[in-house]
Amino acid sequence: MKNIAFLLLLITIPLKAQKTYTGRVLSAKDSTAIQGVSIYFDGTSLGTISNAKGYFKIKNTASNISPLIFRSIGYTTQTVPNISVFEDENFPIVFLQESIDELETVILETDPWTRAHKLRVFRSEFLGKTKAAGKCKILNEDDIRLKYSPSKHTLIAYADKPVIIENKHLGYIIEYELMDFTVKYSGGSSGLRLVDYTFFEGSSFFKELKTKPKKRFIKNREDAFTGSLLQFMRALSKKELEAHHFRIFYDKFEVQPYKYFDIQPDADFTKVTMLADKISILHNNQQSSIIYKSPFYIDQFGNFTPTRAFSIGGFMGQSRIARLLPLNYGL
Structure with missing residues (x-):
């Protein structure tokens, strides 16, 4: 049987009083404020952005283990697991490092797969093979880098930018920071390549596709849950x-x-x-x-x-x- 693990990067519970988390985002280079930083609880639709002075405020109702993600163009995304530090009313500071373009890992063997084939596999294993997957579209496939290793029978994928998914089945735009994506193959008795396992993880942020979700989105979400x-x-x-x-x-x-x-x-x-x-x-x-x-x-x-x-x-x-x-x- 094919085994699959993923971060859900792979959700009735009584609500608690809302907690407010505050802080400030500065550049690690010169301590200047960074405006427009996306700040969100991983895997949720709970998010905000920093203001012109770098300050932010975000509320949450549930006790959770989802870290706070800080993401901004030109800076390295930062994950803060200990969110309790932001309960301090003194506005704890988060310093973001400027991002540096890294050289791709060199794989000393020929990749026999075309990019078109690797993309088809990526879509199938990442989005799934369900009816809902047919209603999803990756909006920035050019940002995804794919490599197949014939000696390891493994496909890997990575991206410097969030993978943006338009989901017209559930009515969301998902920004997915891909941290790991691996498809491992094994040979079957017929000589065909069979997927042994797929693993991917990352952080995600959900936005409504429409200001007011359509009735079919609500129904499809209930079905998906x-x-x-x-x-x-x-x-x-x-x-x-x-x-x-x-x-x-x-x-x-x-x-x-x-x-x-x-x-x-x-x-x-x-x-x-x-x-x-x-x-x-x-x-x-x-x-x-x-x-x-x-x-x-x-x-x-x-x-x-x-x-x-x-x-x-x-x-x-x-x-x-x-x-x-x-x-x-x-x-």
Whole structure:
């Protein structure tokens, strides 16, 4: 079975009082204010920009493990995992370094694949193969660099600028900072190349495609959320798997929902340790699987960390970017 892991770079929860995070963005070179810096919680639609003096203010309602991302043209994108520092009313300073063009990694072998072929593979593995993927378009494909290594049977992709995706199925514009993208192939008995696994991760920011979402966007979002990894994580952390119609199987037999999960709630996060190497999930006749590697933490968004704590296969793994929702969806 093809195993897929990705950052959801791979989201009902009671709302808490809003927290306000403030700060200031300056240039590391000369300490001048940087205006127009995009500042957002990774994987959400919660964002703002810095003003003419570099100051910013952003609000959030949920306790989360999503870092704050600082991105501006001409500067290296900065990720700040410890967002609590911005609860200080003294406006903590974030210094951005000017970006330096880096030389591409030299691969000392001939790449036999054409760019057109590599792009077709990238679109398929990044956006997915679902009906929703047909309604998605990458607006800046020229910014994506692709290399195939025949000796390693691996396709890699990287980009210096965010990959911009127009999703006319869910009604979003997604700005995706691609940190890692790898497709690993293995040879089948017929000699054909088969995808062994796909892994990609990055940070993402969602914007509405229309000022007011169309009814079909709202319906499609509800459909994308139902049975998704995001819904599963929220339900798992609250022990509401049955209420949301998730059934758990081990070794082909249905088991009690939490038999193979050790769930330890905390004030803001939930620690999950799996007690089996692999379990299967069934939701409305859609089957998925989780291959466990290490304990992970879930926040109130349904976001989890670390991103490589497990691999996802089946329906959840095949959804990809085309069915990806912001982590704050429905909150």
